[in-house]
Amino acid sequence: xxxxxxxxxxxxxxxxxxxxxxxxxxxxxxxxxxxxxxxxxxxxxxxxxxxxxxxxxxxxxxxxxxxxxxxxxxxxxxxxxxxxxxxxxxxxxxxxxxxxxxxxxxxxxxxxxxxxxxxxxxxxxxxxxxxxxxxxxxxxxxxxxxxxxxxxxxxxxxxxxxxxxxxxxxxxxxxxxxxxxxxxxxxxxxxxxxxxxxxxxxxxxxxxxxxxxxxxxxxxxxxxxxxxxxxxxxxxxxxxxxxxxxxxx
Amino acid sequence: xxxxxxxxxxxxxxxxxxxxxxxxxxxxxxxxxxxxxxxxxxxxxxxxxxxxxxxxxxxxxxxxxxxxxxxxxxxxxxxxxxxxxxxxxxxxxxxxxxxxxxxxxxxxxxxxxxxxxxxxxxxxxxxxxxxxxxxxxxxxxxxxxxxxxxxxxxxxxxxxxxxxxxxxxxxxxxxxxxxxxxxxxxxxxxxxxxxxxxxxxxxxxxxxxxxxxxxxxxxxxxxxxxxxxxxxxxxxxxxxxxxxxxxxxxxxxxxxxxxxxxxxxxxxxxxxxxxxxxxxxxxxxxxxxxxxxxxxxxxxxxxxxxxxxxxxxxxxxxxxxxxxxxxxxxxxxxxxxxxxxxxxxxxxxxxxxxxxxxxxxxxxxxxxxxxxxxxxxxxxxxxxxxxxxxxxxxxxxxxxxxxxxxxxxxxxxxxxxxxxxxxxxxxxxxxxxxxxxxxxxxxxxxxxxxxxxxxxxxxxxxxxxxxxxxxxxxxxxxxxxxxxxxxxxxxxxxxxxxxxxxxxxxxxxxxxxxxxxxxxxxxxxxxxxxxxxxxxxxxxxxxxxxxxxxxxxxxxxxxxxxxxxxxxxxxxxxxxxxxxxxxxxxxxxxxxxxxx
Numbered sequence: 088x089x090x091x092x093x094x095x096x097x098x099x100x101x102x103x104x105x106x107x108x109x110x111x112x113x114x115x116x117x118x119x120x121x122x123x124x125x126x127x128x129x130x131x132x133x134x135x136x137x138x139x140x141x142x143x144x145x146x147x148x149x150x151x152x153x154x155x156x157x158x159x160x161x162x163x164x165x166x167x168x169x170x171x172x173x174x175x176x177x178x179x180x181x182x183x184x185x186x187x188x189x190x191x192x193x194x195x196x197x198x199x200x201x202x203x204x205x206x207x208x209x210x211x212x213x214x215x216x217x218x219x220x221x222x223x224x225x226x227x228x229x230x231x232x233x234x235x236x237x238x239x240x241x242x243x244x245x246x247x248x249x250x251x252x253x254x255x256x257x258x259x260x261x262x263x264x265x266x267x268x269x270x271x272x273x274x275x276x277x278x279x280x281x282x283x284x285x286x287x288x289x290x291x292x293x294x295x296x297x298x299x300x301x302x303x304x305x306x307x308x309x310x311x312x313x314x315x316x317x318x319x320x321x322x323x324x325x326x327x328x329x330x331x332x333x334x335x336x
Numbered sequence: 337x338x339x340x341x342x343x344x345x346x347x348x349x350x351x352x353x354x355x356x357x358x359x360x361x362x363x364x365x366x367x368x369x370x371x372x373x374x375x376x377x378x379x380x381x382x383x384x385x386x387x388x389x390x391x392x393x394x395x396x397x398x399x400x401x402x403x404x405x406x407x408x409x410x411x412x413x414x415x416x417x418x419x420x421x422x423x424x425x426x427x428x429x430x431x432x433x434x435x436x437x438x439x440x441x442x443x444x445x446x447x448x449x450x451x452x453x454x455x456x457x458x459x460x461x462x463x464x465x466x467x468x469x470x471x472x473x474x475x476x477x478x479x480x481x482x483x484x485x486x487x488x489x490x491x492x493x494x495x496x497x498x499x500x501x502x503x504x505x506x507x508x509x510x511x512x513x514x515x516x517x518x519x520x521x522x523x524x525x526x527x528x529x530x531x532x533x534x535x536x537x538x539x540x541x542x543x544x545x546x547x548x549x550x551x552x553x554x555x556x557x558x559x560x561x562x563x564x565x566x567x568x569x570x571x572x573x574x575x576x577x578x579x580x581x582x583x584x585x586x587x588x589x590x591x592x593x594x595x596x597x598x599x600x601x602x603x604x605x606x607x608x609x610x611x612x613x614x615x616x617x618x619x620x621x622x623x624x625x626x627x628x629x630x631x632x633x634x635x636x637x638x639x640x641x642x643x644x645x646x647x648x649x650x651x652x653x654x655x656x657x658x659x660x661x662x663x664x665x666x667x668x669x670x671x672x673x674x675x676x677x678x679x680x681x682x683x684x685x686x687x688x689x690x691x692x693x694x695x696x697x698x699x700x701x702x703x704x705x706x707x708x709x710x711x712x713x714x715x716x717x718x719x720x721x722x723x724x725x726x727x728x729x730x731x732x733x734x735x736x737x738x739x740x741x742x743x744x745x746x747x748x749x750x751x752x753x754x755x756x757x758x759x760x761x762x763x764x765x766x767x768x769x770x771x772x773x774x775x776x777x778x779x780x781x782x783x784x785x786x787x788x789x790x791x792x793x794x795x796x797x798x799x800x801x802x803x804x805x806x807x808x809x810x811x812x813x814x815x816x817x818x819x820x821x822x823x824x825x826x827x828x829x830x831x832x833x834x835x836x837x838x839x840x841x842x843x844x845x846x847x848x849x850x851x852x853x854x855x856x857x858x859x860x861x862x863x864x865x866x867x868x869x870x871x872x873x874x875x876x877x878x879x880x881x882x883x884x885x886x887x888x889x890x891x892x893x894x895x896x897x898x899x900x901x902x903x904x905x906x907x908x909x910x911x912x913x914x915x916x917x918x919x920x921x922x923x924x925x926x927x928x929x930x931x932x
Contacts, residue, residue, distance in 0.1 A: 115771055137780045138777035138778065138780060139777065139778065139780045142771075149768075157710065179768075187707070213784075217791050217795075224796075225798050228802060232801065235805065264786055
């Protein structure tokens, strides 16, 4: 019975996979023919099967860009960048899409230790750091056993030093993985979808207007109260925005 | 006195007859009543004329019950020929003095014209309390007061805020006086209004009625006002100093009255306007006070251009309403476009209906980078007076396409591959990248390895290997040290290795002994390296002897082999089989121990 289920699941997933591939190709064809809205429909059909890829997001964003949809195109470029942070094409087209936005926001530069730590943690995702940690632990144990088994002093010394190095690497990776995990839990970017929206000083309508944001601006969500989200801009400004005006990445 | 009256009547009759010839060219018979005033003080007099356009007989006046007939009836007839058309008028006039206050009806008069009886319509007269009559009715001031009126006419007394209203100042002058000159003493200032005077070109005398009496009038001044405040607002009166020609009692030799000059200050009364606020219901957020009927559009001088060229974006509102008081909505353009301060243009005409025309803001826009820049639609809200609702107009979204120019992205500059005589190959990374054609789909719900059970176990379990390895190594060292135990274990292993078949066949006599014999042979073969062909008891004895095995053990071994041969032909029970098996195992292990 269980085996049957597994077989069924396996078959079903491959069917979906094939479907998605054909949808993707149809979408690409429509895009090439200039039928961007129809291409978007095809791409979104893939998303509805709970599957994604950076290429899919990239193509969706391109289609929205061609239709001059500011916020959706930036949204999907950012989505694509989340899956492939170093892709040059995505960065290039995102720059094109960002040209369409109205808000000019200066990014606060980071300096000193925080810049360094960001550089180190951004080398890999926390999952990969976790894998590195597991690998290092394995190497440590093997080399430590070698140290235990070998008799010659030179070999023993070498094995001891390398095993300790691996142990250190393992601990370091676990720490970084936790750090990165916490960072990514805190990192809740969102894109402003409303054409123009008012940022308030408190999470209610009667409070004072702080500033205005326009479609396509990227913000960080800090907190949620009822129908409001506290957001932070890249230049450090903080305020409250209504839920429906933004879309979380 | 009587003579004067008659002349007056004749003049009156002539003028009315003139009116008739114009209005009524048909031969229709007209018989009507005309009164000099419909409202009079109890101490005043009233003149009533019964007028017909064909001669008739048997005139029968109504009974003037509540009035006293002071004068009359007097009769006047006028005949006119104009362009060959004859017009005729005959009038019977009475002068009446009311007996008391009240509302009275003057009944019908009848007359017989061409054998038919005609009747007039009854007339209502209101008699009020006594009015002050100066001692001298020929006093010029009194005449002016009675005959000259300055009136401010307001088009609407309860407008909305910012709705256009007009104030028209009219100077009414009765027929028997003349105005030779006037001077504005006090020009009204319209506080709380946005006002504009409409220039009057010359003075045009028109005919009209004032309080039911015929007057000539002149429009002095027209002003359009836009109330800027709600509530009750006063319009200041206009005050004029007028030089008036007033008839006197005296006459010249032709019987015409001599006129005298009089100065008179007249002012239009204070007018109060109740300004309504605009409704709060449905007031759009971007409403900035525009009231009227407008159209709104945003235009670009071009939509495709190169970077650093300029284009003009124009935000324009056209229509009728308080155009000069409107703040135009600001255009919002992408931040990467350079936008300069707008130039404001007004092309507004003001007439009696208010302002109309257009106002516009023109922005100069210079794109810096290549790309597409959609300008979001902007909205303009106004209050429509016709439907009394707010309306919102949205401009279309316009895309500015900058075809050439630098990109603003983080793209690198090392694009030029070769800079020699050959055509340089420029990598088109500053182009908008084409879609990806290949994709590997993964589940959208992420499955993380970090902090799973697998992660923790694979992180920590390897550490267990260290103590485990240490324990195993210790155990091994212990076992290596225990020589006797090792031997025993080796023998057991041997027995297990060679006698396993025999053990399985335990109980089945023939199979057991065949297996046992075969096992012993195999053991010897492995141990002593002898072939099956030269396998005899003597050789076994010698070989084992050479390997310093005890003679007793050799004898045991041989006896087991013999019992194997013997057992095939003799009945043997399971106990013997068991004994033989154990004996074989013991012997093998002993040989193994001793053989060197």
